[in-house]
Amino acid sequence: MKNNKKMIEDALLSGKSLDEIIKLKLREEMQSAFKKVGVKFEKRRIYDIKSVPQHELFGKKSVFKKYNKTNNTISYINGIQAESMLGMDNISRDKLIKGEIDLFSTDNAFIKFEYADIIVRS
Numbered sequence: 001m002k003n004n005k006k007m008i009e010d011a012l013l014s015g016k017s018l019d020e021i022i023k024l025k026l027r028e029e030m031q032s033a034f035k036k037v038g039v040k041f042e043k044r045r046i047y048d049i050k051s052v053p054q055h056e057l058f059g060k061k062s063v064f065k066k067y068n069k070t071n072n073t074i075s076y077i078n079g080i081q082a083e084s085m086l087g088m089d090n091i092s093r094d095k096l097i098k099g100e101i102d103l104f105s106t107d108n109a110f111i112k113f114e115y116a117d118i119i120v121r122s
Helices: 004-015 018-038 081-087 090-098
Strands: 041-046 062-068 073-078 103-105 109-121
Touching: 062 081, 073 081, 081 090, 081 109
Parallel strands: none
Antiparallel strands: 041 109, 062 073, 062 109, 103 109
């Protein structure tokens, strides 16, 4: 009880608003919870399409190279854009997800899987 009163008194004397105090308290609790768990995460770049998790292949962190046949230009697109370029081609979509192919073609472009950035536990 005395500790709780001391905390309230210190908070009131610090001149911080109630919202700031709540944010600080939540941040402290979150950091102590992370220390207890002790799990570290790292970002890995995967170049092999077979190693990419299925749910990550057509996400924001996957990168595909797009070669435009009409303009002879190369650009990079993310997995969401690549999936939209597949349209109704479910056969190619399934083969990409299974890792059987890493390249597909549309009317005016070739699209090839380059890499995916995945966050994994270390």
